[in-house]
Amino acid sequence: MEANREEKEEVKSLHFIEQIVEEDLRNNKNDGRVHTRFPPEPNGYLHIGHAKSICLNFGLASKYNGKTNLRFDDTNPSKEEQEYVDSIKQDVNWLGFSWDDREYYASDYFATIYDYAVTLIKKGVAYVCELSADEISTGRGTPTVPGQPSPFRNRTIEENLDLFARMKAGEFAEGSKVLRAKIDMSSPNMHMRDPVLYRIMFAHHHRTGDSWCIYPMYDFAHGQCDSLERITHSVCTLEFEVHRPLYDWFIRQLDIFPSRQIEFARLNLTYTVMSKRKLLELVTGNYVNGWDDPRMPTISGLRRRGYTPEAIREFADRVGVAKRDNTIEIVLLEHCLREDLNKRAERRMAVLKPLKVVIVNWPEGEVDELDAINNPENPAAGTRKVPFSGELYIEQDDFMEDPPKKYYRLAPGAEVRLRYGYFIRCVDVIKDERGVITEVHCTYDPETRGGNSPDGRKVQGTIHWVSIKHAVKAEARLYEHLFIKENPDDIAEGEDWKDGMNPDSMKTLECFVEPSLANVESLQKFQFERLGYFSADLDSVSGKPVFNRTVTLKDSWSKMAAK
């Protein structure tokens, strides 16, 4: 009995970061406090990879009763803009997380970080270096060859103090001097070979304006910001692993609160690119229509495409957290989306590629109001009326003059059910002079209203439709992967990664939707029966809706037909 119960209680295993946190909690480290942060640089829009990090950081805090700060890493004024700050806040919010009043900026701490630099100078472990960027780089050696000490390495503390103060005062030209840490020019870790701490930049900062002309490097700011905010667990991606010894060195030299940095593997997705640099290039090069183009893996793009925060959070949960490089198949993201939308999206009927059907025995001019179920997964969603008449559109794919075996849809002589309507049987096919089918003539069975026949005869196929007279014209935007190749970064010599872009990633169609869709709210989501999930675009206007196809329904017929 006991054993049986234990067997059934499935223990969800902890990922390695949760294990670290729980161990710290057991040891009462940090007085049992868990405090994380999400630290984006405001130089681009957030993408699905950031979403993983956001869910991780905020999720950790909420699981262990802690807090998460939002902190902008704005130490490089030449790349950072307010527009990005705004979009990042919106996206984190939309994903469903709150940083309360803990919105911080690395630039908030510039004065303190400056003092930290002075402390290092006074300890004799930082110096002003007048080598050029190139000279510093070559002087650093290579991973296998030790670096050479800078000729400025042994200046006196007084001289360093004076020079650094004058750098701050704006006495020197951009690029003429930097402040460097004095650590170990022959360290096997390149980051310990006297890294640059401060550089001169006469750039306008989006928050501090022109009050500074020297700016700390990321490496000399990030760890200290964590420390100042008393972050207990500083979660970041793998590439910062080799920086950790440097951060720990700063913590020791400065004797400040030691945040613990933990690195995890960033998210990669098939059929898309994730680097900020490449996403920026897609936007600025007009390969897509902005950061929120529904084909973009950005949070704003996914939102406009029709993704829900719930689906993205579920996805972030399912991909796991570990240290090995990974590429997640995009079908997992799509699966999480369908799972969510299936439960929540109301069903509607829309015809993307219309084929006219004339019901030859339909009473002239008559209109029937049929009941349609809004969501079979949720009876509380109720029903709606859909007008039916003698002239309809059906999907071109739902008629074949010469159908293969197992084709359940309409064909000459065949009978199908019109969803929520009647059984119809094809009696004639009308073609134009070029042989293109322009109309299909059918008879309907009045006894089958609603979709059941009193004689109990079965039809295999059920197809969707709209009444021509009542249909609303709409625009449908159909999306596919932005890239043809599973890994767009896998390119041959001389090829550009953009060569792998999918020329058919967006198709715009004039389509027909049922009248209940005439007025929709932006981002309102529907399942167009048998077609997929669609989300109203912000380009929609009253009476002229625009729908983005978020994702198709799974389609086992097309798979079968392909064989």
Next chain:
RNA sequence: UGACCUAUGGUGUAACGGUAGCACAAAAGUUUUUGGUACUUUCGGUCUAGGUUCGAAUCCUGGUAGGUCAACCA
């Protein structure tokens, strides 16, 4: 050929010295007024060579493969 990190089905991820499990994908089937959903079943895995151990995916050593690091970017 330096340092650091990583290696489990097609893709992810568990198993913490004791039966290699789960999800997605793929395949087959049942149900169905969405060829949707739901449900059932199947396929398929510990990089390699040694060592420790009664017992190794797990610990140790060597190899191999992949990743990261040589911005006054983050």
